[in-house]
Amino acid sequence: MLGTKLYAPGDVRIEEMPEPTILKPTDALIRLAATCVCGSDLWPYRGANKVDAPLHMGHEYCGTVVAVGSEVTSVKPGQFVVGSFCLSDNTCPHCRFGFQSSCVQREFMTGAQSEFARVPLADGTLIALDNAPADDLIPSLLAASDVLGTGWYAAHAAQVQPGCTAVVIGDGAVGLMGVLAAQQMGAARIIAMSRHKARQELALEYGATHIVTERGDEGVAKVRELTEQIGADAVLECVGTPQAMDQALAIARPGSMIGYVGVPHGVQLDGQRLFFSQTGMLGGPAPVRRFLPRLIDLILDRKINPGKVFDLEIPLAEVAEGYKAMDERRAIKALLRV
């Protein structure tokens, strides 16, 4: 089969490799309907994370089950499934607390930028649809696997409430999904911080009521002006850089929560600053599995269209171009048709 490997920063290749097999009785094998490139794939692609050996890339997926291990009971061959990028048993205390992304058996999905993939912990990770979905829903179901679920978690962690003012920092796919989530949760004002025309337009389509193009101190001043100097009721930090976190801290009103979902790179928080600003924080890898049933329903009912976040659609064989286009910010997110 074809699969994607990252050999070194900037060096991502599609190549022939053996199909995955069932390794554990709790595994499932799926034939991908589509997969995609994630913003977090760009960290090693850009050399920000070390690459020791070739990495089999890809953690976002949906597709058809082709085989299951002997202990798998909730999905069977032939069913169309969607799963989280965090693999979980969905039965341990952390899963039952709603944090499947901290499952005691947690693994992170890998190798999904391929024709076939092995999904460990299939029963606790995958959700089977009653019927194969319409083809035009595939991008949205794929988005549910990570970016939609992650943006949703950011809004949830930030405690977006009906009528509130939410600010979304980051106009990547996750940030845009955060806008969608805040809108679904009833935010009255959604301020998207973005400097890119195409992303601004999509943010507005997803429910943003204001666009702030300024960054740093100017961006903070603009948000404070829009909120009558009160600050935001909820902040979604969808980047992970020190600059983005600084901005989040400067615009969150006292007593509000920052939901942060960008993997922090070089972020250090000063205890005394956090204390006196009274800023609440909750983040981490999104427990997508908690939200998946509802997200899938919203997609199948065509109430949300997260798939629009894919503004580049190419065959899996051209995966290298997908990385390149996202790295150069020519594309928000690249969908790979398998």
Added chain:
Amino acid sequence: MLGTKLYAPGDVRIEEMPEPTILKPTDALIRLAATCVCGSDLWPYRGANKVDAPLHMGHEYCGTVVAVGSEVTSVKPGQFVVGSFCLSDNTCPHCRFGFQSSCVQREFMTGAQSEFARVPLADGTLIALDNAPADDLIPSLLAASDVLGTGWYAAHAAQVQPGCTAVVIGDGAVGLMGVLAAQQMGAARIIAMSRHKARQELALEYGATHIVTERGDEGVAKVRELTEQIGADAVLECVGTPQAMDQALAIARPGSMIGYVGVPHGVQLDGQRLFFSQTGMLGGPAPVRRFLPRLIDLILDRKINPGKVFDLEIPLAEVAEGYKAMDERRAIKALLRV
């Protein structure tokens, strides 16, 4: 009148000084019924905070109104009042959001270790009792002014829920009040971390179900053992040192909140650690004013007895001994009768 001044680390003096006067139309003057020494007073006393000029000490108070400014409408001379150590107008957006400790007009109370004190923003800060309280309730009402309200906020920020397992780090007055608060909020298990016999006993009296005497890695291991390796559902961090915060992070279960109320001294938080542990955090100066009406009711109805946290009662004139006893951990908290 007699008042307390800190001249330099370790050098606290009681001395004659002029009585305070109404400086603003929103001020009230009170005659203290009692006041006390706070754990946070020990930071400058121990030289951890810089002392540039003599500081008029004291921010915990209750007593009788003797005069009010022309704009004060909610309290009047002769009434017995309790107020927060954070002065607030209780009308600004932050106050209405429940964070009076971030009031746009916020000031911190000073000069309460005296016979008389000026309370700015009297309408938004003070609560008048219908009648003068019984003398034996004075210590509890005084505790409501800061330590009780602060422990209560820690439990609230940590999202203590009925049936949950809460861990309280710190066996000072605030930690003990955190135990009391967690008990009132219905926690099923309350683990108090304490190495001091007298404090352990008080913690048990206030509702602690378990005492952990170990610290550092051993303390963490003990809590993890008590929680079947899951970690705590809610953590109250009532110290403010890097060691205490480290301990809190190590015992909080994924998705839980740390409510932290000790002013952080040298605490730096690593973004990536917070992210992958999925620990939520909310802290800061307690919005005591939010909780005061309920706390006063609980005290007047004799449902709680926070005043027991004062294990040393001396005349105001002996304030220096109060500081010394607390610094040497001979006393949990010193009440000064005026």
